[in-house]
Amino acid sequence: MEALWTDDALYWVPAGNDSADPMQQMSVIYDNRNRISTRLKQLRTGRRYAQAPPSNLRRLISNIELLGGRAVASVGGTDLEVGANFLVLESRARGTHLWGGRVTYRLRRVDGALRMSYKKAVLVDRDKPIPTMDS
Numbered sequence: 001m002e003a004l005w006t007d008d009a010l011y012w013v014p015a016g017n018d019s020a021d022p023m024q025q026m027s028v029i030y031d032n033r034n035r036i037s038t039r040l041k042q043l044r045t046g047r048r049y050a051q052a053p054p055s056n057l058r059r060l061i062s063n064i065e066l067l068g069g070r071a072v073a074s075v076g077g078t079d080l081e082v083g084a085n086f087l088v089l090e091s092r093a094r095g096t097h098l099w100g101g102r103v104t105y106r107l108r109r110v111d112g113a114l115r116m117s118y119k120k121a122v123l124v125d126r127d128k129p130i131p132t133m134d135s
Contacts, residue, residue: 079106
């Protein structure tokens, strides 16, 4: 849901080295708030889609950890950093694929509600081709 993101949000899925500088290295996804909004608007039009028919998905999140606070000078506050393991089971016509990894979220209180300012998903098999892109 788009309203859950802060105005300065960043969503990053690194390719290869998970500690690389995303400004210097290729990423699977490296989206700022405007790009997140654009992607969602394109999906809502019905003229842009990622899959036809869409995959059936189930997501599991486990080993949730509070990692501490991270000062945010631009807003004069602190984001809560949370880490977790994830597993996504994707089933579609070409077969079944497991996506697993570690995700880091940064959460910020904005007008009394929690919003997400950052999401980084590091795939376990990030050194391998993405199945939908290697054909």
